[in-house]
Amino acid sequence: MSTAPIAATPPEQLQSVVFDATLEGRIRELLSRYPTTRAALLPVLWLCQERYGWISPGVVRAVAERLGESPATVDGVVTFYTMFYTSPPARYVLQVCETLSCAVCGGAELLHHLEKRLGVKAGEKTADGLFQIVGVQCLGACGSAPVVQVNDDYYENLTLERLDALLDELAGRS
Amino acid sequence: MEPVLLRARGVPDSRAVDTYLSAGGYQGLRKALLLGPDAVTKEVLDSDLRGRGGAGFPTGRKWTFVPKDHPGPRYLICNADESEPGTFKDREIIEHDPHMVLEGIAIASYAIRANTAYIYIRGEFVRWARILEQAIAEARARGFLGPDVLGSGYGLDIWVHRGAGAYICGEETALIESIEGKRGFPRLKPPFPAVVGVFGKPTVVNNVETLACVPHIIERGAAWFASIGRPKNTGPKLFCVSGHVRRPGVVELPLGVTFREIIEEHCGGIRDGHTLKAFFPGGSSAPVMTAAEVDVRADFDACAEAGTMLGSGGVIVLDDSVDMVGAAANLAHFYAHESCGQCTPCREGSDWCMDILDRILDGRGRAEDPETLLRICRFASQGMTICPLGDAFALPISSIVKKFHEELESAIRRAAPRPQSKLPVLPWNGPRPGFGA
Ligand SMILES: Cc1cc2nc3c(=O)[nH]c(=O)nc-3n(C[C@H](O)[C@H](O)[C@H](O)COP(=O)(O)O)c2cc1C
Ligand code: SF4
Ligand code: FES
Numbered sequence: 001m002s003t004a005p006i007a008a009t010p011p012e013q014l015q016s017v018v019f020d021a022t023l024e025g026r027i028r029e030l031l032s033r034y035p036t037t038r039a040a041l042l043p044v045l046w047l048c049q050e051r052y053g054w055i056s057p058g059v060v061r062a063v064a065e066r067l068g069e070s071p072a073t074v075d076g077v078v079t080f081y082t083m084f085y086t087s088p089p090a091r092y093v094l095q096v097c098e099t100l101s102c103a104v105c106g107g108a109e110l111l112h113h114l115e116k117r118l119g120v121k122a123g124e125k126t127a128d129g130l131f132q133i134v135g136v137q138c139l140g141a142c143g144s145a146p147v148v149q150v151n152d153d154y155y156e157n158l159t160l161e162r163l164d165a166l167l168d169e170l171a172g173r174s
Numbered sequence: 175m176e177p178v179l180l181r182a183r184g185v186p187d188s189r190a191v192d193t194y195l196s197a198g199g200y201q202g203l204r205k206a207l208l209l210g211p212d213a214v215t216k217e218v219l220d221s222d223l224r225g226r227g228g229a230g231f232p233t234g235r236k237w238t239f240v241p242k243d244h245p246g247p248r249y250l251i252c253n254a255d256e257s258e259p260g261t262f263k264d265r266e267i268i269e270h271d272p273h274m275v276l277e278g279i280a281i282a283s284y285a286i287r288a289n290t291a292y293i294y295i296r297g298e299f300v301r302w303a304r305i306l307e308q309a310i311a312e313a314r315a316r317g318f319l320g321p322d323v324l325g326s327g328y329g330l331d332i333w334v335h336r337g338a339g340a341y342i343c344g345e346e347t348a349l350i351e352s353i354e355g356k357r358g359f360p361r362l363k364p365p366f367p368a369v370v371g372v373f374g375k376p377t378v379v380n381n382v383e384t385l386a387c388v389p390h391i392i393e394r395g396a397a398w399f400a401s402i403g404r405p406k407n408t409g410p411k412l413f414c415v416s417g418h419v420r421r422p423g424v425v426e427l428p429l430g431v432t433f434r435e436i437i438e439e440h441c442g443g444i445r446d447g448h449t450l451k452a453f454f455p456g457g458s459s460a461p462v463m464t465a466a467e468v469d470v471r472a473d474f475d476a477c478a479e480a481g482t483m484l485g486s487g488g489v490i491v492l493d494d495s496v497d498m499v500g501a502a503a504n505l506a507h508f509y510a511h512e513s514c515g516q517c518t519p520c521r522e523g524s525d526w527c528m529d530i531l532d533r534i535l536d537g538r539g540r541a542e543d544p545e546t547l548l549r550i551c552r553f554a555s556q557g558m559t560i561c562p563l564g565d566a567f568a569l570p571i572s573s574i575v576k577k578f579h580e581e582l583e584s585a586i587r588r589a590a591p592r593p594q595s596k597l598p599v600l601p602w603n604g605p606r607p608g609f610g611a
Contacts, residue, residue: 038354039373040355041356042336077356081338095298099458104492137511138458140261140298143415152300
C-alpha cells in the first residue's frame with residue numbers, strides 16, 4: 001500500500017475560487033441525492049478538500065454561494081468537524097489515535113517517538129511541510145492497536161520499527 | 175456456532191456480488207418482496223432482534239413506529255459511524271461482506287416503505303466508504319437496487335454519506351442533523367426520528383450489524399434466529415475485543431456467552447505475565463467491570479442486571495499494568511473533546527472531570543476529589559442533558575471512582591507526578607491550529 005500525498009493549493013491561489021466544469025458536474029450529481037440543497041454541504045466540502053487539499057476562506061465563500069447559504073453558516077459547519085483542514089496541511093498528516101485501547105497498547109510511545117523523530121509537537125508541521133502530527137480520538141480499529149491514519153489510509157498493529165520504515169518510505173518518495 | 179455475520183471472512187474475493195450470490199445472497203430480499211412489508215416487519219418482531227448500535231432497542235418495534243398513513247417520503251439510515259471507543263465490528267462486516275449490509279438495508283427500507291436510504295459512515299473510513307459505493311454500483315447493475323428492485327415495482331436508492339470527524343454524529347439525531355448539512359447537534363426527543371426524522375420525515379436509524387442480521391432472519395425465519403442466544407437476547411453478536419488480550423479482534427458468538435469465554439477461550443486470554451484487572455463490556459461508555467465480574471453473561475439483560483451495558487459489544491480489556499486513574503483521565507479527555515457543547519452539564523462536566531483527573535495524576539489530588547467527581551457525574555446523567563453523551567462520560571468515570579476507590583485514594587495521597595512512562599494518557603492538544611474546533 002502506498003499513501004498518496006496531499007497537494008495543498010497555496011492560500012494565494014484560493015482567495016477567490018471558481019468551480020470548474022468537472023467540479024460543477026459532480027456538485028450537481030451530489031445535489032440530486034438529497035431533497036434539500038443544504039444536505040449536499042458535507043459532500044461538497046469533501047469534494048473541495050479532495051481538490052484543493054484544504055478549506056480556505058475563499059473555498060468557504062464559493063461553497064456558500066453555490067449552495068445559497070451564508071459563509072458564516074458554512075464556516076460553522078466546517079469548524080464543527082475535525083477532518084476539514086482550515087489551513088494547508090502537510091503532505092502527510094500522521095493521525096495518531098490517543099484513545100484507551102491504543103493508549104494502553106503502545107500508542108503513547110508512538111506519539112512520543114514521532115515528536116522526537118520529527119522535532120515537532122502534536123498539532124504541528126515539520127519545516128519542510130512533509131509531515132504533520134495530529135492526536136486523534138478512537139479510529140474504530142482498536143483490535144489492531146496502536147493505529148495511525150496517514151491521510152486516508154490506516155496503518156494498524158504498528159511498532160516503532162514499522163512506523164520508522166513507513167516514515168522513511170514516505171520521505172524517500174517525496 | 176456456525177458463523178453468520180462473519181461467514182465471508184477468509185473467503186477469496188468475498189466482497190464481489192457473485193461471491194455473495196453463490197453463498198445464497200439476496201435470497202432474503204427476494205423472499206421479502208413476496209411476503210410484503212408488514213409480514214417482513216412481523217418476522218423481525220418475532221425474531222426478537224435488538225439493535226446492535228448500543229441501546230438494544232427491539233428492531234421490529236422501531237419499524238412499527240413509522241406512521242403507516244404518512245403521505246410523503248420516509249427514509250432509512252444505516253448507522254456506520256462506528257465511533258464508540260472499543261468498537262470495530264461494522265468495519266469488519268463491510269470489509270468482508272458489503273452486500274449483506276446492502277441487502278439488510280433493502281429489506282428494512284421495503285418494510286418501512288422508504289425509497290431512499292443513506293449510509294452514514296464516519297469520515298475516517300475512506301476505504302470502507304469506497305467498498306460500499308462499489309457494492310452499491312454492482313447491486314444496482316444486477317437489479318437489486320434502483321427504480322424497480324427485482325422487477326417488483328418497488329424502487330430504492332442507497333447513498334453513502336461521509337461524516338467528517340465527530341463522535342457525536344453516531345448519536346442518531348446528531349447523525350440526522352449531519353446528513354442535513356448541519357453541525358452534529360443532537361435534537362431533543364420526542365419527537366423520535368421514526369416520526370420526525372431526516373428532512374422532517376419519518377426515519378428509521380439502524381446500525382450496520384443490526385441490518386446485517388435482517389437478510390438471515392427473513393431467509394431462515396424468526397424461529398431460527400431466536401434459537402440462537404437466550405430469550406429476548408437472541409441471535410449472533412459480534413464482540414470487538416481490544417486491549418491486553420493475546421488475540422484481539424472481532425469474534426462472532428451467540429448473545430449470552432460469558433465475558434470469561436469471550437476473553438479466555440476466543441481471544442487467548444490475558445497477555446503473558448499479567449492478570450485481568452478490569453474491562454469495559456460494551457464500549458467505553460459502559461460502566462467498568464472488575465475481574466471478579468468476568469462471569470457475567472454478555473447479553474443486554476444480563477449486563478443491565480449487573481449494572482452495566484452490552485452497548486456496542488466493544489470489550490476493552492485492561493490488565494494489571496493499567497493505572498485506572500490514568501484510564502479514567504484518558505476517557506475524560508475523549509468525552510471532553512467530543513461533547514458537542516449544547517448542554518452545560520456535559521460540556522463543563524466532562525471538562526471538569528478531565529481537569530480533576532489530570533490534576534490527580536500530576537500529584538496534586540485533593541481529599542474531596544472522589545466526591546466531586548461523583549457529583550459532576552450525577553449532574554450530567556439521568557436525563558439532565560439533550561442526548562445520552564452526558565451519561566456516556568458519567569458512567570465509566572463514576573464506576574471507576576466507585577470500583578477502584580482505593581487506587582484513586584492512593585493516587586490522591588501521592589504528592590508527586592506519576593512517572594510519564596506509566597501513563598496510558600496522551601496529551602489532548604486542545605483546539606488544533608488549522609484543524610477546526
Ligand atoms: C454518543 C452516542 C454515540 C453513538 N454512536 C453510535 C455509533 O457509532 N454507531 C451506532 O450504530 N449507534 C451509535 N449510537 C446509537 C444511535 O443513537 C442509535 O441508537 C443506533 O444507531 C440505533 O440503531 P440500532 O437500533 O440498530 O441499534 C450512539 C449513541 C450515542 C448517544
Ligand atoms: S449531552 Fe453533551 S453531546 Fe449530548 S447534546 Fe448535550 S452537550 Fe451535546
Ligand atoms: S482506541 Fe485507537 S482505534 Fe480505537
